[in-house]
Amino acid sequence: MNKEKFLSEVSRSIRSTEARKLVEVELNNHLKQSIEALKKQGLNDEEAEQKAVLRMGSPILLGQKMDRLHRPKVDWKMIGLFLFIVVLGMVPIFVFESEHTAMAFLQKFIVTFIGIAFAAVLMFFDYQKLQKLGIGWFIIGWGIISFALISGNMVHGSVTLVLGPFSTDISITLPLFLLGWARIFRNEKMKMYMVVILYLVTSYLIILTPNLFVFGMFTIITGVMLWGSHFEKRKVIWSYIISLVIGASIPLYVWFTSGIKEYQLTRLLAYLHSEKYADSSGYHYVKIKELRDGTGWFWQSLPESGLMLPESTTDFVFISLSYTLGWTFAVVLGGTLLLLICRMLIVVKTVRDGYGKLLVIGALSLFAFQVVFNLGMSLGLFPIMSVSLPFISYGNMQVLLNAGLIGLVLSVYRKKDLIRSKTL
Structure with missing residues (x-):
């Protein structure tokens, strides 16, 4: 033969x-x-x-x-955790809605279905094709932020984009920067000073919006992915510190030159001394503490006056559900989200392709940051910011964004035995 x-x-x-x-x-x-x-x-x-x-x-x-x-691999464990969290995302509708439960369920169902379909499409998509655009992902992200600065609306002190039935802040650009960093950090010809310049230019545009939470997420994504790149670790540490100092000095310079706004100072003081500002910016901190103290292990009826907590279905959905359904439900919900994060960590260790590994690292850091910050905020560990809990909080764009992250990780896992590449 x-x-x-x-x-x-x-x-x-x-x-x-x-x-x-x-x-x-x-x-x-x-x-x-x-x-x-x-x-x-x-x-x-x-x-x-x-x-x-x-x-x-x-x-x-x-x-x-x-x-x-x-053969292509399917991570059934991650898919199972993903679908279970999606199902839990329906719970707030039946807990907090009364008059418009059917309409709210239908809207949530449609968005969730689109999110699942989006994740499925990405899972079967060849993620290697994404690296062809390279720095173009940054250019697209910069364009979206610039468009938001020109035509966006100011909501709660930061720019918000309205795109038809969807409204979102500039956090939608974070996956774009994630894709850009993954390609850039795989380019061995890329110099560290070029990475620093990209970071500072992007940080400056984000701070102009101004959205400090997105700036924080972008900074963490950059640092985590940079640590997982081919750059020497000593250079990574020093470059990251220098970039962070310079990046953080931008909002400080703006505050000192134009003066810190009264509401910004009040928010800071409310976090440090919530009781003194219980009638203004400290109200949320006081109310969250009351809900935590009044939470039992099992279900309890809502008070006749309601929870009296704004954003109880968005930013504060975890503590709101905990109060209503008990710490038992909170442990199941938080534990499932943390298990999904752990599953992503396992995928990072099994992927041999350098570009795919960086994509999973970036998706993991972005997803984990949302979960950890929202849970910490609900438990009184972190200051209150506009941070949704993935798949649980109301919001169409956050469902699609996080479904895309899951689909991206599943795509990398699916081809982990089909691509030969040097391990990072």
Whole structure:
């Protein structure tokens, strides 16, 4: 049997087209090396080829083995956790809605269905194609922020974009910067000073909105992905510190030159001394503390006056559900979200492709930051900011954004045994 017929027989047993191409390349290279070694031993071309093929064994058995090793993978554990959280995301409708439960459920169902479909499409999408745009992802992100600065509306002190039935802040640009960083940090020709410039330019635009939470998320994403890149760790630490100092000095400079606004100072003091500002910015802190203290382990009826907590279905949905359904439900909800984060960590360790690994690291940091900050905010550990709890809080764009992150991780996991690349 010659080499071409052998490879054809092996390929017939491999169901995945992607895996078939990978195996053909690997076996072809292996056979070439074996043939060259046999020719050096004195065999002619035909004899060397036949003997090399014979050493490979049965093509059918080899094809079946390669099919098991290289078939696309589906992370059913992550999918299960994702779908379970999506189901839990329906709970606030039945707890807090009364007059418009059916309409709210329908709207949530449609958005959730779109989010699941979006994650499924991304899972089967070849994520390697995303790196072709490179720094173009930054340019698109900068364009969105610039458009928001020109035509957006100011809501709670930061710019908000209204896109048809959807309204969102500039956090929608974070996945774009994530994709850009993943490609940039895989480019060994990229110098550290260029990374610093990209970080500072983007940070400046974000601060102009001004949205300090998005600035914080962008900074953390950059730092975590940079740490997972090929750059020397000492350079990473010093460059990150310098960039952070310079980036943080921008809002400080604005405050000192134009003067810190009264509501900004009040918010800061309310976090430090909430009781003194219970009638203004400290109201949320006081009310959240009352809800925490009044929460039992199981369900309890809502008071006739309601929770009296604004954003009880968005930013403060965790503590609102905890008060109503008890700490038992809170442990299940928080535990499921943390399990999903742990699952992403496991995926990071199993992915060999450097670009894919960086994508998962970025998605993990963005998703985990939202979860940890929202839970910490509800438990009184962090200052109150506009941070939604993924898939649980009301909000169309946050569902789509986080579903996209899950789909991206599933896409990388699916091809983790189909792509040969140097590990970071």
